[in-house]
Amino acid sequence: MSDTxxxxxxxxxxxxxxxxxxxxRTMWISALSITMGSLLGAVFGWxxxxxxxxxxxTLAPVLDVFRSVPLIIQLVLFxxxxxxxxxxxxxxxxxxxxLTIYTAALVANVARGGIEAVEPPMRRAARSLGMSYWQDMRxxxxxxxxxxxxxxxxxxxxxxxxxxxxxxxxGYVELLKASQILITRTQEPFLILTIxxxxxxxxSYPISRYAAKLEQxxxx
Amino acid sequence: MFxxxxxxxxxxxxxxxxxxxxxxxxxxAALAMLFGIVIGLGLALIRLHLRGPLYWFATAWVELARxxxxxxQLFFFGFGLGAFGLHLxxxxxxxAGLSFNCAxxxxxxxxxxxxxIPDTQIRAARSLGMSAVQAYVRIVIPQVLRVVYHPMTNQMVWxxxxxxxxxxxxxxxxxxxxxxFASRTFRIFEYFAVTxxxxxxxxxxxxxxxxxxxxxxxxx
Amino acid sequence: MIEIRDxxxxxxxxxVLKGIDLDVEKGEVLSVIGASGSGKSTLxxxxxxxxxxxxxxxxxxxxxxxxxxxxxxxxxQRLGMVFQQWNSFPHLTALENVALAPKIVxxxxxxxxREIAAAQLKHVGLGDKLNVYPSALSGGQQQRLxxxxxxxxxxxxxxxxxxxxxxxxxxxxxxLETMRMLAEEGMTMICVTHEMGxxxxxxxxxxxxxxxxxxxxxxxxxxxxxxxxxxxxKFLANAR
Numbered sequence: 279m280s281d282t283x284x285x286x287x288x289x290x291x292x293x294x295x296x297x298x299x300x301x302x303r304t305m306w307i308s309a310l311s312i313t314m315g316s317l318l319g320a321v322f323g324w325x326x327x328x329x330x331x332x333x334x335x336t337l338a339p340v341l342d343v344f345r346s347v348p349l350i351i352q353l354v355l356f357x358x359x360x361x362x363x364x365x366x367x368x369x370x371x372x373x374x375x376x377l378t379i380y381t382a383a384l385v386a387n388v389a390r391g392g393i394e395a396v397e398p399p400m401r402r403a404a405r406s407l408g409m410s411y412w413q414d415m416r417x418x419x420x421x422x423x424x425x426x427x428x429x430x431x432x433x434x435x436x437x438x439x440x441x442x443x444x445x446x447x448x449g450y451v452e453l454l455k456a457s458q459i460l461i462t463r464t465q466e467p468f469l470i471l472t473i474x475x476x477x478x479x480x481x482s483y484p485i486s487r488y489a490a491k492l493e494q495x496x497x498x
Numbered sequence: 499m500f501x502x503x504x505x506x507x508x509x510x511x512x513x514x515x516x517x518x519x520x521x522x523x524x525x526x527a528a529l530a531m532l533f534g535i536v537i538g539l540g541l542a543l544i545r546l547h548l549r550g551p552l553y554w555f556a557t558a559w560v561e562l563a564r565x566x567x568x569x570x571q572l573f574f575f576g577f578g579l580g581a582f583g584l585h586l587x588x589x590x591x592x593x594a595g596l597s598f599n600c601a602x603x604x605x606x607x608x609x610x611x612x613x614x615i616p617d618t619q620i621r622a623a624r625s626l627g628m629s630a631v632q633a634y635v636r637i638v639i640p641q642v643l644r645v646v647y648h649p650m651t652n653q654m655v656w657x658x659x660x661x662x663x664x665x666x667x668x669x670x671x672x673x674x675x676x677x678x679f680a681s682r683t684f685r686i687f688e689y690f691a692v693t694x695x696x697x698x699x700x701x702x703x704x705x706x707x708x709x710x711x712x713x714x715x716x717x718x
Numbered sequence: 719m720i721e722i723r724d725x726x727x728x729x730x731x732x733x734v735l736k737g738i739d740l741d742v743e744k745g746e747v748l749s750v751i752g753a754s755g756s757g758k759s760t761l762x763x764x765x766x767x768x769x770x771x772x773x774x775x776x777x778x779x780x781x782x783x784x785x786x787x788x789x790x791x792x793x794x795q796r797l798g799m800v801f802q803q804w805n806s807f808p809h810l811t812a813l814e815n816v817a818l819a820p821k822i823v824x825x826x827x828x829x830x831x832r833e834i835a836a837a838q839l840k841h842v843g844l845g846d847k848l849n850v851y852p853s854a855l856s857g858g859q860q861q862r863l864x865x866x867x868x869x870x871x872x873x874x875x876x877x878x879x880x881x882x883x884x885x886x887x888x889x890x891x892x893x894l895e896t897m898r899m900l901a902e903e904g905m906t907m908i909c910v911t912h913e914m915g916x917x918x919x920x921x922x923x924x925x926x927x928x929x930x931x932x933x934x935x936x937x938x939x940x941x942x943x944x945x946x947x948x949x950x951x952k953f954l955a956n957a958r
Contacts, residue, residue: 351693474570
């Protein structure tokens, strides 16, 4: 047997484990960011709706920036900005912060659309029954608005899940970064990319189909 | 927090290079849109009118483009094709990846557009003696264009934002160029901050131009 | 002249026209009445070839509509059609709506097509709406626009498929008035309609359709005054 340590070596079963762990990291950072970003975005959406011109002049342009600058630039900027203000954030934390704000910026528009989707007569009816503002929000606007924009929200969430691959630029080893590492070692780009692609597809496709079906059913 | 000194001079010195790279970004995004529109139109028509292998090919394209990360698609054209001995230049990788992605998303927009035009419009056109082609070109397509105009504008913005991934496959568009300068001077934050502004301006110019064009195109 | 002989039409297993024989003379106004699903609208679509048939013949001025090799695009220029849903082209102004087909189908010059269009729009009382988009027109106005659009092709026949059924009640009158005007000008018309008043007052003959069969045809006085078929009697009793 040759004793030379081969820098390149074939794809081994344990590499699947490596990819699996990376896939879990993709799901973990996505889930965390989507959850926090959606909650924040819902609040922003409500502020945009109720805040009238004050929010239009302040919050809206800020959120707009996050939709008009590539995510990868946002990540690099924030990662290099944090130490300047004395924050020492690892790639994961930086990624979560930016992905969360990015999600919130997208969800804010969706959420505002949801509130606007509830017709004023319906809300007047609710208020005429003696409901308070918050009761109206909780029992009328939330269920109806949620239904109206749920498919759009699913689209945003899946988009963020896919975009989470960009956190790799900070050195966070999620699925695509792990694939890249393995490809460099094994020189098996097609096999490894197929596995990674299949994972994203298996996660995204059923959910997007389900959302489309819901949208169709609710449209009737 | 206070011991960091911002150095903007090197950034300002390379500003002309960055702006030039911005035009390259715009160019690759516009080309990708062009390919995306032509291919997307074809995919949409196939999915609407054909069955069999072509249908499955078009469907696979659309679903893969929409359900995997754009970065994955870029990697695929980057080193995935290497498995088949095909090695693209960075420019081609980004153009191919972006075109693939845009075609998939636009195909769905076009499909929705065609479905939004009632069959009765074709019937009315045919009843006046128009041929099938005339009815399509004169009656259906202009109306589809209006339906998909806004999504198409959004896709163009996406194409610009997505092209920033070129940085990860060695393409020196705006982001790649920024990274190049940043790594030479270590003024990472400053460089990427300026680049963020340039992206923001590009996006706003696209949206503004699109709005201006819309008022000229759609008077109804 | 339109001659229809032993016409059968199926939608899959559904037999919607069961052997129709009918002649429509030049200058005649024929109203076709009957319940929805009786096949009367389908009959119109088979006359200008928008729907294929499985058996029988439709001959328009000597041209067999469903024969192989018939130039349907040419034939349809002789047959103007107005739909229930007026189908105005939303991306074109009223004038462009009417001028388009004369220009691209008949090959008229742009100026000539616009002249024809303006004249026809004036004809149906829309002379002041030339540069308005359909979205700014009422349903009745859009239906009159559709009539002008068909007339601009200078057809020999006009087919009306429930032209007033989709209109708000207060807009029905203006469209019926326009149709009456055409009838008085001598246009040959086949009107599928639910407007019994129009059928009685304007048409030369009235045909009653029931489940794909033409049960009865005759002058309005006979159909409305002395209907022979039991189905006709029942239908008219309910229609009033």
